[in-house]
Amino acid sequence: MILPTLRQLQFLVALGETGSFSRAAEACHVTQPTLSAGIKELEDLFGVALAERESRGATLTHAGEIAVARASALLADAHALVQAVTSAGALFSGPFHLGAIPTIAPFVLPQIVGQLTRRYPDLKLYLTEDRTHRLIDQLRARTLDAAFIALPWEAPGIEVMTLFDDEFLLAAPASHPLSRKNGLSPEDLQGEDVLLLEDGHCLRDHAVSVCRLKAGAGREQVAATSLGTLVNMVAGGLGVSLIPRLAADNGLTLGPDVAVRSFVTPIIGRQVGIAWKSGSPREAEARKLGELVRERLRPDGSAMA
Amino acid sequence: MILPTLRQLQFLVALGETGSFSRAAEACHVTQPTLSAGIKELEDLFGVALAERESRGATLTHAGEIAVARASALLADAHALVQAVTSAGALFSGPFHLGAIPTIAPFVLPQIVGQLTRRYPDLKLYLTEDRTHRLIDQLRARTLDAAFIALPWEAPGIEVMTLFDDEFLLAAPASHPLSRKNGLSPEDLQGEDVLLLEDGHCLRDHAVSVCRLKAGAGREQVAATSLGTLVNMVAGGLGVSLIPRLAADNGLTLGPDVAVRSFVTPIIGRQVGIAWKSGSPREAEARKLGELVRERLRPDGSAMA
DNA sequence: TACGATAAATCGGAATTATCAATTTTCTTT
DNA sequence: AAAGAAAATTGATAATTCCGATTTATCGTA
Numbered sequence: 001m002i003l004p005t006l007r008q009l010q011f012l013v014a015l016g017e018t019g020s021f022s023r024a025a026e027a028c029h030v031t032q033p034t035l036s037a038g039i040k041e042l043e044d045l046f047g048v049a050l051a052e053r054e055s056r057g058a059t060l061t062h063a064g065e066i067a068v069a070r071a072s073a074l075l076a077d078a079h080a081l082v083q084a085v086t087s088a089g090a091l092f093s094g095p096f097h098l099g100a101i102p103t104i105a106p107f108v109l110p111q112i113v114g115q116l117t118r119r120y121p122d123l124k125l126y127l128t129e130d131r132t133h134r135l136i137d138q139l140r141a142r143t144l145d146a147a148f149i150a151l152p153w154e155a156p157g158i159e160v161m162t163l164f165d166d167e168f169l170l171a172a173p174a175s176h177p178l179s180r181k182n183g184l185s186p187e188d189l190q191g192e193d194v195l196l197l198e199d200g201h202c203l204r205d206h207a208v209s210v211c212r213l214k215a216g217a218g219r220e221q222v223a224a225t226s227l228g229t230l231v232n233m234v235a236g237g238l239g240v241s242l243i244p245r246l247a248a249d250n251g252l253t254l255g256p257d258v259a260v261r262s263f264v265t266p267i268i269g270r271q272v273g274i275a276w277k278s279g280s281p282r283e284a285e286a287r288k289l290g291e292l293v294r295e296r297l298r299p300d301g302s303a304m305a
Numbered sequence: 306m307i308l309p310t311l312r313q314l315q316f317l318v319a320l321g322e323t324g325s326f327s328r329a330a331e332a333c334h335v336t337q338p339t340l341s342a343g344i345k346e347l348e349d350l351f352g353v354a355l356a357e358r359e360s361r362g363a364t365l366t367h368a369g370e371i372a373v374a375r376a377s378a379l380l381a382d383a384h385a386l387v388q389a390v391t392s393a394g395a396l397f398s399g400p401f402h403l404g405a406i407p408t409i410a411p412f413v414l415p416q417i418v419g420q421l422t423r424r425y426p427d428l429k430l431y432l433t434e435d436r437t438h439r440l441i442d443q444l445r446a447r448t449l450d451a452a453f454i455a456l457p458w459e460a461p462g463i464e465v466m467t468l469f470d471d472e473f474l475l476a477a478p479a480s481h482p483l484s485r486k487n488g489l490s491p492e493d494l495q496g497e498d499v500l501l502l503e504d505g506h507c508l509r510d511h512a513v514s515v516c517r518l519k520a521g522a523g524r525e526q527v528a529a530t531s532l533g534t535l536v537n538m539v540a541g542g543l544g545v546s547l548i549p550r551l552a553a554d555n556g557l558t559l560g561p562d563v564a565v566r567s568f569v570t571p572i573i574g575r576q577v578g579i580a581w582k583s584g585s586p587r588e589a590e591a592r593k594l595g596e597l598v599r600e601r602l603r604p605d606g607s608a609m610a
Numbered sequence: 611t612a613c614g615a616t617a618a619a620t621c622g623g624a625a626t627t628a629t630c631a632a633t634t635t636t637c638t639t640t
Numbered sequence: 641a642a643a644g645a646a647a648a649t650t651g652a653t654a655a656t657t658c659c660g661a662t663t664t665a666t667c668g669t670a
Contacts, residue, residue: 048394049586089353094367281354
């Protein structure tokens, strides 16, 4: 079925409102012949006369009245459509799927979720916690819109915005000699039992690579499943560990038996970044999220234990 | 506010249904670049990405989903509009204001109203009974769509379709000599008391003109307000009269005291016609009404008393 | 009746827009 | 690396929209 043009319907509504071809044309910012032609096309399309032409303007026929009524509604709906879709495209409107790796999630997400949902009432925020490669897969599958990950990480087709450096700190039992040593340096780790997260956590890989720890150098048979248990193991005297400052500054419970110390020359073991699929329509929001995290979580050293 | 084109919305819906620019283009009978351009325009208009382009087709964004949902509804409404207006323009749909003069109305309208409302359930028929010049005024003011009138009648800007000749019959008391006279002719009216309708009825003027009755020849102080009372006056012996065959054949109650006879050479006093305003969008229906009356009321002489 | 005045229809040309065929780019898959 | 598939881009052409000027019709007025 051939449909009328919305423009033609606007002409018709204007004609109904003004009762005159000329004034309707003026209202529509077209010339009178243009509007006349538009109305004629409608009449041809419907096979009905919509208006009676008189010497003093025009009046609608019965069919014209019906057409105007429906056209008005249709145009209102069209406006509403534009409105709805435009606002649906506003930042942080509708569902947003956000991921984060386990060594970042508990320390970053609580800091921003509240502010985000408060500021954007239309936002439906879905959170996912998983390991980096799984998050990347989900970004590619568009199951996730953005994810907080630790860098460096290679991922083709994924774009990353680096947010801040996340320094490694030493966590040692309070009674341990390293808790009091001046001028702490990576070499001091040699010979120590360095506890790490279990395999699969990128934090482990980053720690290993930045400190040039040899595989098997530490007590490899002992591995923690989370930063919390890792700290507990340190508190229990099983060894020392490296924990990211992000965690130490943002709610990782340490307890009195664990000392956390920074190295003389900061060990930049990893960066925190936010990642999204290249070309994702949500890129703008991902970047905005990045800005937000930078503001809220930029490390300033004041929180050092 | 700039509105999208219905065509663009069709593109979008097709894209949502097919999940592919190419297949959507095929469904819309355009080439893929055309459809791509259409979608791009929508995205520019809304300021949102509506679809994510992938190697295997495209999937809608959240805003795209919303847009498709609303677009579908809008297109459905547009179709309904075309449907509604087209059927509103069908013959005898919606309100139709029909008039008739008093000497026609009781004998014509009952014959056609039933059939009309039965055949066209969407018809809202409004009937008006008034004198010719009032009806003509109402036609001009578009208060009436059509009217049955008696001809001849001059009316600029009004078109008339002649339906049939309406012969004048003599109505006389059963005891009156003219009730039995052979070869009845107009001259036999000379010297008789010819009763007529009161002034203002066109039937009176037609009777006067066709029979060349002199004003004041009859008993002018006696005049009837309707054909029914006119017949009653004849039955009461006040004089003779001329009544249209249309009335005699279609329900005018005569009674046993009144004889109705036709003239040897039929006196065509008037024609019955249907009139409408020149250029009225209802002309087709008026003509159709005329056809209907011709079929139902063509005089055939069989009903002569 | 004749004469403006007003309003809508008609006409012809110019500018815009829509559409297509061909090509390129970008991914994915082999 | 090559092939294949899908969408974007390009450039030319066809269609349409739109306007200005003119014509037609009707009403009110002299």
